Amino acid sequence: MTPEAPYLWVIGGSAGSFTPLREALLKLPYDPDMSLVLCLHRLKNARFQITDAFLRIKGWKVSEPDDKTPIQGGYIYIAPADYHLLIEREGYFSLSVEEPVHFSRPSIDVTMLSVVQAVWPRAGGVLLSGANKDGAQGLYQMYQAGYFTAVQDPADAEVSHMPNSALALFEPHSIFLIANLPDLLARKPIPH
Amino acid sequence: MSGGLICEAPACNFTPLMQEEVLPEIAEADLEAFFQIMHSVYGYDFREYARASVLRRLGTIFKKYGLPDMKALNQRLLKQKEFFETFLNEFRIGATELFRDPSAWVALRKQVLPLFMTTTQIRVWHAGASTGEEVLSLAILLTEAGLYSRAQIYATDIDPKTLAIAPRARYPLRHKRLYMENFQQVLPDVPFSKYAHEEGNELVFDPRLLENVRFLKHNLVSDEPFSRFELILCRNVLIYFTPELQDRVIRKFIRALVPGGVLMIGTKESLFWCKEAEKTLVPINNLERLYRRQV
Numbered sequence: 094m095t096p097e098a099p100y101l102w103v104i105g106g107s108a109g110s111f112t113p114l115r116e117a118l119l120k121l122p123y124d125p126d127m128s129l130v131l132c133l134h135r136l137k138n139a140r141f142q143i144t145d146a147f148l149r150i151k152g153w154k155v156s157e158p159d160d161k162t163p164i165q166g167g168y169i170y171i172a173p174a175d176y177h178l179l180i181e182r183e184g185y186f187s188l189s190v191e192e193p194v195h196f197s198r199p200s201i202d203v204t205m206l207s208v209v210q211a212v213w214p215r216a217g218g219v220l221l222s223g224a225n226k227d228g229a230q231g232l233y234q235m236y237q238a239g240y241f242t243a244v245q246d247p248a249d250a251e252v253s254h255m256p257n258s259a260l261a262l263f264e265p266h267s268i269f270l271i272a273n274l275p276d277l278l279a280r281k282p283i284p285h
Numbered sequence: 286m287s288g289g290l291i292c293e294a295p296a297c298n299f300t301p302l303m304q305e306e307v308l309p310e311i312a313e314a315d316l317e318a319f320f321q322i323m324h325s326v327y328g329y330d331f332r333e334y335a336r337a338s339v340l341r342r343l344g345t346i347f348k349k350y351g352l353p354d355m356k357a358l359n360q361r362l363l364k365q366k367e368f369f370e371t372f373l374n375e376f377r378i379g380a381t382e383l384f385r386d387p388s389a390w391v392a393l394r395k396q397v398l399p400l401f402m403t404t405t406q407i408r409v410w411h412a413g414a415s416t417g418e419e420v421l422s423l424a425i426l427l428t429e430a431g432l433y434s435r436a437q438i439y440a441t442d443i444d445p446k447t448l449a450i451a452p453r454a455r456y457p458l459r460h461k462r463l464y465m466e467n468f469q470q471v472l473p474d475v476p477f478s479k480y481a482h483e484e485g486n487e488l489v490f491d492p493r494l495l496e497n498v499r500f501l502k503h504n505l506v507s508d509e510p511f512s513r514f515e516l517i518l519c520r521n522v523l524i525y526f527t528p529e530l531q532d533r534v535i536r537k538f539i540r541a542l543v544p545g546g547v548l549m550i551g552t553k554e555s556l557f558w559c560k561e562a563e564k565t566l567v568p569i570n571n572l573e574r575l576y577r578r579q580v
Contacts (some may be wrong), residue, residue, distance in 0.1 A: 160524040161335075161531065174555050176524075179337035187335040188524045188553050190380040191342075206308055207337045236306055240301040 098184060100127040101216040104206055105201030105231070107134040107223030109145030109251025113271045114221060115146055118169070120275040121164040123152025125167040127281055130180070132172045132201045134223070144171055154240070160188040172199035179203065182211035195227035205231025209238040215283060217241035223255025233262045241282045243267040245274075309344030315355035322362050327369055329443075331376075333530035338378075346375050378525065381428050382463060382486040384422045385520070386552045387470035391563040392573040393423075394471065397547050398430045398470065400577075401515060407436040410514045410541065412505055413522035414440035417451025418464075418550070422471075424494040425480055429472060435496065439477040440511070441503035448500050454490040461488050505534050510541035517542060520551040528558035535559040539566065550574045 106114060106253055111133060117127075117186075135143055147155045147169050156162070158178070162183045172178035174187040178199050194200035201220070205228065208216050218235040220228045222245060236242040242265040247253035249270045252272045259265065266284055316355040323329045323509050331339065343355065352358050355515060361368050401407050407427070420440045442448045456464075467478045481490045499519045503511070505522065517538050523531050538548055548566060552574050554564035566576040 159553050160551075161555070162530050163556060174551060179341075180333060181337050183336075183527075185528070187337050187379075189338050189341075189378065189519050190524070191338070191378050192380060203341070206341075209308060210337060212338055217382070 096106045098214055099164070100123075101122050101129065101164070101180070101208065102219060102278055103201075103205050103216065103235075104129055104219040104221065105132045105205070105228035105255075106221030107197075107225060107252070107255055108229065109222035109224075110245075111143075111146075113184060113251070114203050114274075114283075116169060117271055118147065118150050118153075121150065121153070122225040122275075123167065124131045124281075125212060126169040127278075128164065128166055128170060129153075130170045130172070130178070130204060130279070132178060132204045132228075133208060134199075134225075137260070139163050140174055143174075147171060151190035158186045158188075161185050161211050172204065174199075177203040178209045179207035180213060181207075182213070197225070197227045199251045201228030202231035208240070209234050215281065216252065217243065217278075217282060219245075220256055220259050221271070222252045224252045225254060226258035229258035229262055232259050232265070233240075236265060238262055239265050239285050241284050243269055246270055253275055290328055292504045309340060309347055309355070311340060311343060315359060318359050319362075321353065325427065326363065326366075328507070329373075329504065330572060333506070333527045334525050338525055342376050342378070349375065350537075364576045369478060371448060373444050377442075377444045377447070379447045380417045381415045381439050381521070382460065382467065383418045384464070384467035384471045385419065385488050386573075387467050388547070389552050389573040390422060390426065390467075390471045391541055392570045392575055393549060394426050394430070396569050397425060397516070397549070397575060398432060400431055400545070400547065401435075404515060405435060407432060407516065409436060409438040409518070410512070410521040411438060411440040411509070412503070412517065412538075414442050414451060414500070415444075415447050416456075416502075417454065418456070418497055419449075419518065419520065420489050421454060421480075423492050424498065425468075425472070428494065429475060436497050438498040439501060439514075440498055441501045441505075443502070443504050448502060451500055452495060452498075454492060454495055455484075455487045456490075458483060458486045464488065465492045474564070486548055505537070506530065510537060512541070513543050515543055516540055516547045516549070518549045520549065521554070523550060523554045532559045532561075536561050541579060543578045544578055546578045548578070549577045550576075 129253050144157045153169045156169045157173050179187040181187050192203050218232045220232050232242050244256045244265045246260045246268050247256045320332045323331050411420050427436050470479045569575040569577050
């Protein structure tokens, strides 16, 4: 991994996260020093539709990465359906078909833990609306490893179980309203 | 290996792990020692397996066998040779299904099998065949195309324990709905019951599908190809390798393909890291990752 590796946001969500996230990202200013990794629970065999929905966000390139795709800045990466998406310290993605975690593949926990394991230099984790607790443990471990962590305000989330599961474990750096997500992401925060 | 072990293996393969995800703390030196043991005691070289998955796998195995850390796992692998078989079965990832990624199998049916209509002999290498669901997928398509009698399928895997499951062609009944849905997407005009029926809590496939199949233990990393082939399938195996190892294994496949032979990899795998593939393999269907060796 090179020193100029981009700031990596891992954003996890499930039920009720998709449309609000898409709308928020339309307001995200392009930044070649940053990439988003969207880990959204989705149905098997539903290729392409999600990727299409995130196209046309101004400036950003959108990719559903293949295995061993090098991680670059200026991208919105979307975890492919029915694979876990892992981040390797060498600076590329790996895919895996290991068993689902919390009935989910891709699993948010798996991607977030891989960031910690890869010791990615700058990263943040975000957990959105969702109906299960996938991501809570992964975000907590990102927090413990010193990464910035943010959870959508459960009152603001369509389905509050996922954010609440994280908040039951720890107090993240930010509890945000989805309308404020673009500003939060653009700051690329690093905890002290 | 006892018959009992063979029967137990599918259950542990398919049961989702519902434990919490936690990071295994693995010191670099202990990981090195692990690779060393694997190589010098058991003859397996895992050094070029993609690291994130290796660490995840090892973490899962600690928890499952109640071991405190990597050191303990290393000790057990050193002292208990019989544990290795269990370990290997846990370490390798066998998740597969009948016609996983239906659109890829549709492409194989429509774009690849017609190429073999005049071929007298169709030798197939199914590398990383695991528990055999995709071997059956291919056998069904060959049968439907009237090509099966000309086919000789070599299904290989690194793990003898998973390969022991494949020849039975029996799977837990809970997979029936998914397998049937996939089947119907690939072969909409063929009834699923033509090839599979229920028996107790199992889904049983027609044993004739395996008449021309040989199951063999083969290590993609260290073993050379044992023949030349008209068709090579290797799906969702390369994802566990580093780019360097992917390059070597793909070059191995290229050497093992006859001119005009076809390579099918996983739909999210790529030839990106293999320079030689750019020169020798032409896409039949880029999206579904089907390639043909230049004549």
